[in-house]
Amino acid sequence: MKKTILTGLRPTGNLHLGHLFGAGQNWVKLQDDYNFYLEIADVQALTDNFDNPDKVRKNVKEIAMDLLAIGIDPNKVNMFIQSQIPEIAELTVFYSNLVTIARLHRNPTVKSEIAQKKELFGNEGESITYGFLGYPVSQAADITAFNGELVPVGEDQLPLIEQCREIVRKFNSIYGEVLLEPQAYLSKTTRIKGLDGNDKMGKSLGNAIYLVDDEATINKKIMGAITDPNKIKKDDPANPDVCMVYYYHKLVNNSDNVNQICAECKKGSRGCVQCKKELIAKMNEYLEPIKKRRQKYEDNPELVDEILKEGTAKAREKAKDQMLKVKKAMKIDY
Numbered sequence: 001m002k003k004t005i006l007t008g009l010r011p012t013g014n015l016h017l018g019h020l021f022g023a024g025q026n027w028v029k030l031q032d033d034y035n036f037y038l039e040i041a042d043v044q045a046l047t048d049n050f051d052n053p054d055k056v057r058k059n060v061k062e063i064a065m066d067l068l069a070i071g072i073d074p075n076k077v078n079m080f081i082q083s084q085i086p087e088i089a090e091l092t093v094f095y096s097n098l099v100t101i102a103r104l105h106r107n108p109t110v111k112s113e114i115a116q117k118k119e120l121f122g123n124e125g126e127s128i129t130y131g132f133l134g135y136p137v138s139q140a141a142d143i144t145a146f147n148g149e150l151v152p153v154g155e156d157q158l159p160l161i162e163q164c165r166e167i168v169r170k171f172n173s174i175y176g177e178v179l180l181e182p183q184a185y186l187s188k189t190t191r192i193k194g195l196d197g198n199d200k201m202g203k204s205l206g207n208a209i210y211l212v213d214d215e216a217t218i219n220k221k222i223m224g225a226i227t228d229p230n231k232i233k234k235d236d237p238a239n240p241d242v243c244m245v246y247y248y249h250k251l252v253n254n255s256d257n258v259n260q261i262c263a264e265c266k267k268g269s270r271g272c273v274q275c276k277k278e279l280i281a282k283m284n285e286y287l288e289p290i291k292k293r294r295q296k297y298e299d300n301p302e303l304v305d306e307i308l309k310e311g312t313a314k315a316r317e318k319a320k321d322q323m324l325k326v327k328k329a330m331k332i333d334y
C-alpha cells in the first residue's frame with residue numbers, strides 16, 4: 001500500500017522560489033508514489049491574519065493555481081482547504097491538553113516567528129494570540145488527521161514536526177496506539193535564501209521572488225539584490241559566495257554558465273549590472289512555462305474550484321475515518 005504524505009501551505013501570498021526550489025520540488029516528485037494530501041492551510045493563515053479574511057480568501061485560489069502551475073497533478077494529489085475539514089479543528093482541541101504552554105514558547109520556529117513579529121510590529125508580547133501560539137498543535141492535527149507518515153517540508157518546519165511527534169507519543173501512551181509518528185522529508189536544498197541575503201526567503205519577510213511576478217517586477221527585485229558589499233568598482237574582484245545574484249544563477253542557470261560567472265566574478269572581469277541582467281533573462285526563461293501553465297487556470301477558474309472541491313471531499317472522508325478511531329480511543333464515541 002502507498003504511504004501517506006501530508007504537507008501544507010498558508011494562503012497568505014503566492015508561491016515563491018523558496019517554495020519551488022525548497023519543498024516544492026519534492027512535492028512534484030513525490031506525487032507519483034504516495035497517497036498525497038496537500039493542504040491549503042487557511043485556518044493557520046488566519047491565526048495571524050484573523051483581521052484580514054479577504055486576504056486569506058483570495059490567496060486560497062491563488063495558491064491552488066500556483067501549485068497546479070508548478071506541476072501538481074490533481075489526479076494524483078488531494079488538494080484541499082483546511083477550514084472545510086472540521087475534524088482537524090476537533091483534533092486540535094483534543095491535542096491542546098497534551099502540550100504545555102511552556103513547550104510551545106520554547107518551539108524554535110514559533111520563537112523566531114514571534115521575534116520577527118516584534119521586529120515588524122513593535123515589542124508587544126501581548127499581541128501574540130492563543131491561536132497563534134497554538135498553531136503547532138493545529139499542525140499536528142493536520143498531519144495526524146490523515147495518518148501522514150512523511151511530511152515534505154522546508155527546514156524551518158522541523159521543530160513543528162518534532163512537536164507533532166511528541167503529541168503523537170503522548171496521545172498513544174494515554175489512549176492507545178492510534179496515531180502514527182510522522183517523519184520530515186527534506187529536499188537537497190533545504191532552505192532558499194531571500195533577495196536581502198536573509199537565510200530564508202519568506203512571504204512575511206518581503207524578500208521573495210514570486211512565480212507570478214511580471215518581468216518589470218523581477219527586473220526591479222534582481223537589480224536590488226544583495227551583492228558582495230566589498231566590491232565597489234566594476235573591476236574589483238569579488239566573492240560570489242556572499243552574492244545573492246550568484247546564488248540565484250545557481251538555481252536557474254546551467255552549470256557551464258555558473259562556473260564561468262564564478263571565475264569571472266573572482267577575477268574581477270564581471271560587473272554586477274551585467275551579471276544581474278543575465279540573471280533576469282534566465283529567471284524569466286525559467287518561469288515562463290510555469291506562468292503558461294498557470295494561465296490555463298486563470299482563464300478557467302471553475303476548473304480550480306472543481307479540483308479543490310474534489311480534493312476536499314476525499315480528504316474529508318479520510319479525516320472522518322480517523323476521527324472515529326480517535327474518539328473511540330478517547331472514550332468519547334457516543
Ligand code: ATP
Pocket residue numbers: 008009010011012017018019021022023152153154155156157189190191192193200201202203204205
Ligand atoms: P509565511 O511567511 O506566510 O509563513 P512562507 O514563505 O514561510 O510564508 P509557508 O506557506 O509558511 O511559506 O511554507 C510552506 C512550505 O514551504 C513549508 O514547508 C516551508 O518550509 C516551505 N518553505 C517556505 N519558504 C521556504 C524557503 N525559503 N526555502 C525552502 N522551503 C521553504
Ligand code: MG
Pocket residue numbers: 202
Ligand atoms: Mg512559514
